[in-house]
Amino acid sequence: MARGLSQPKRIVILGGGYVGLYAALGLQRKLKGNEASVTVIDPQPHMTYQPFLPEAAAGAIEPRHVVVPLRKTLKRCHVLTARVTKISHADKCVEIEAPDGHTEQVGFDILVVALGSVARLMPIPGLAEQGIAFKTIGEAIFLRNHVMSKLDAAASTVDQELRRKLLTFTFVGGGFAGIEALAELEDMARFATRYYENIEPSDLRWVLVEAAGRILPEVRESLGVYTVLQLEKRGIEVYLSTLAKSFENGHVILSDGTEFDSDTIVWTAGVKANPVLATSDLPLDERGRLKATPTLQVEGLPDVWTAGDNAAVPDLSRIEEDPSALCAPNAQHAVRQANQMAKNIVSVLRDKQPRDYFHKNVGSVASLGLHKGVADVYNVKAKGFIAWGMHRGYHVARVPTFNRKFRVVADWLLSGLLRREVISMGQINNPRAEFDRVSRS
Known part of the structure; x- marks a missing residue:
């Protein structure tokens, strides 16, 4: 049956991340009741504020406070928890797969594609079996429990070779995700060793592998050099201009000939657009x-x-120096693009002209663990405690909803007063293990 002319337009948003959430928030604020319906489709019922994942993994922030529940936040939108499996513009519909496996078709008049990116894997032997990604709250929780469980296992064995493998943590990728995750978890693990009688901070081995000749390409090179020096002062081994050749059975082989065993391999070496x-x-x-x-x-x-x-997306702020310049794939652009897109969609619905997206990058901030950081904002660089404070201030201002802002600040205050909790909850990764063991006995 044909849709009547007076019926509201069907706006379907694919993805509930930065773009999806902020676009939906903008639309639900600006649209009148009879103009359009908005449906958001995402495999998870929440948006993850990824800059806080390292602190969630390190225990400085409660993991639940890093995510924004879509249904609670998008009260005037429809939310479908499902995975997009096919997009057909010709048929004006998308195919989705529900958690129970059944598929459905969802029609649209206006489509917003905000599916984001996924980890870009390389054909490296052992990577698929040994690697741990770091893009979701589930992966952050898993990695925290994984690191702490390795300390527990190392403290409980007399096999020195196994102990060295358990206490060696390898991170591949020198962008923001890899550096911040490495720095926060190293900080956490070093703090945790005070509760282990037979593990000293010097027993832990942390390794960073980066294919390029520098880390943190988002900030000026001098800050990247400063970050390497700070990591090395903490005993972290940094391999630049080095490729990973193999991870089979936890045996790491690098392109410069270095070999060692590692029971933890975190892969943050780039992303690619959603394969859908x-x-x-x-x-x-x-x-x-x-x-x-x-x-x-x-x-x-x-x-x-x-x-x-x-x-x-063309980067109009750099169009004169580079006509082919594109916006960097970061949260700073994503949030602003989503806000502009929501305004543009409403303008088109009301027969007005959409406006171009223009934003000049203001800089970047990164945390290197408790009270440590680097920042490059408005061409002003900062290091140490000041940069760490800028990092926290910027991101608490950007995390969606007052509810989440308050909870994150409360977490920081409590962890500062009472210190972070350092305990492994490895059973979360396999909650049925004990039940299965009992059932077989």
Whole structure:
């Protein structure tokens, strides 16, 4: 049956991350009741504020406070917890797979593609079996429990070779995610050793492997050099211009010939656009991202909008120096793109012209553990405690909803007064193990 002309437009948002959440928030604030319905589709019922994942993994923030529940926040939107499996613009519908495995078709009049990115894996032997990614709250919780469980295991064995393997932690990737996760977890583990009679901080081995000749490409090179020096002062081994060749059975082989055993391999070496896009009928660039216009519409498809990691959005702030410049795939752009996109969608619905997205990058901040950080903001660089404070101040201002801001600040205050909790809850990773053991006895 044809839809009546007076019926509200169906806006479907694929993805509930930065872009999806902020676009939906903007739409629910600006749309009138009869203008459009908004449906958000994501495999998780929450948005994850990824800059806080390292602190959640290190125990400085309660993991539940790093996520924003979609249904609670998007009160005027429909939320579907499902995975997008197919996009067909020609048929004006998307196929989704529910948690129980059944599939459904969801029709749309206006589509927002905000599927983000996934970990980019390399054909390295052993990576798929040994690697741990660091993009979701589940992975952050798993990694925290994993690291603490390795300390427990090492404290309970007399096998020195096994002990060295258990206490060796390898991180591959020198971007923000890898550096902050490494720094926070090293800080946490070093603090935890005071509760182990037979483990000293010097027994822990932390290794960073980066293929490029520098780390933290988002900040000026001098701050990247400073960060390496600070990590090395803490005993962290940094391998630059070095490739990982193999991780089979936890035996790490690097391109410079270095070999060692490691029971923890964290992979943060890059991301790629969500692979669902590759099977769609939407125009993509050579890196699998949607080709976007400055108004955040997909090229040639005015009823399809996109932003964030899965979009190649022209960076108008650098257009004079580089006509092909694209916006960096970071949260700073994603949030602002989402806000502009929501305004543009409403403008088009009301027969007005959409505006181009323009934002000049203000800089970046990174935490290197408790009271340590680097910052490069408005061409002003900062180090140490000041940069760490800037990092916390910036991100607590950016995390969505007052509820989450208050809870995060409360977590910081409590962890500062009472110190962080250092305990492994490894049973969370396999909660049925004890039940299964008893059932077999």
